[in-house]
Amino acid sequence: QLQLQESGPGLVKPSETLSLTCTVSGGSISSYFWSWIRQPPGKGLEWIGSIYYSGSTYYNPSLKSRATISQDTSKKQFSLKLTSVTAADTAVYYCARRGGYPHAFDMWGQGTMVTVSS
Amino acid sequence: QSALTQPPSASGSPGQSVTISCTGTSSDVGGYNYVSWYQQHPGKAPKLMIFEVSQRPSGVPDRFSGSKSGNTASLTVSGLQAEDEADYYCSSYAGSNNFGVFGGGTKLTVL
Numbered sequence: 001q002l003q004l005q006e007s008g009p010g011l012v013k014p015s016e017t018l019s020l021t022c023t024v025s026g027g028s029i030s031s032y033f034w035s036w037i038r039q040p041p042g043k044g045l046e047w048i049g050s051i052y053y054s055g056s057t058y059y060n061p062s063l064k065s066r067a068t069i070s071q072d073t074s075k076k077q078f079s080l081k082l083t084s085v086t087a088a089d090t091a092v093y094y095c096a097r098r099g100g101y102p103h104a105f106d107m108w109g110q111g112t113m114v115t116v117s118s
Numbered sequence: 119q120s121a122l123t124q125p126p127s128a129s130g131s132p133g134q135s136v137t138i139s140c141t142g143t144s145s146d147v148g149g150y151n152y153v154s155w156y157q158q159h160p161g162k163a164p165k166l167m168i169f170e171v172s173q174r175p176s177g178v179p180d181r182f183s184g185s186k187s188g189n190t191a192s193l194t195v196s197g198l199q200a201e202d203e204a205d206y207y208c209s210s211y212a213g214s215n216n217f218g219v220f221g222g223g224t225k226l227t228v229l
Contacts, residue, residue, distance in 0.1 A: 045207055047218035058217055103152035103211045104169035111163055
């Protein structure tokens with residue numbers, strides 16, 4: 001069964017770069033969009049961006065200038081870099097698959113909490 | 119402020135039905151039949167419950183149904199059960215530059 005697992009530092013200093021990796025296991029990385037979605041404490045979900053297995057990337061316009069998503073298909077991993085972070089970037093970060101069902105995020109990782117604080 | 123508007127809370131007694139609304143614009147909900155709904159229990163990842171407005175993924179009970187009229191989508195949970203108590207989020211495709219606008223979430227309480 002397909003599983004996604006986020007990994008990365010749980011604490012990042014203000015103005016620095018947040019870096020997370022999602023490892024996909026139990027299934028193929030081909031023919032899907034692989035996405036990052038975040039959820040600030042007590043708040044709703046926010047799509048950050050997605051990468052197609054071919055390498056094309058798509059970003060939330062509100063974060064586009066700070067977010068970069070890349071992938072290593074040989075390792076079945078995709079990554080998020082978010083620059084110039086502030087306390088507003090404190091959130092649970094989820095990686096998710098989009099496309100198992102049309103235009104829906106059908107498989108999710110368990111999420112990883114990232115706190116931005118000095 | 120979320121792109122899609124949901125009521126912050128909804129409630130119903132076991133066995134009853136409850137409907138949660140999700141209002142967007144002609145650029146998202148009204149423009150595409152790509153509304154999805156997610157259930158999230160505390161401390162857990164969201165789970166896809168509805169896609170393409172009214173389609174259920176494999177394994178989702180048929181007590182969950184979706185619909186859309188104009189710029190407003192709705193999720194109905196029939197025959198409420200205790201395990202349905204959770205947060206529910208709607209999402210809509212909004213074009214090739216915006217894969218997923220989300221609602222602010224609705225906390226469903228089973229009385």
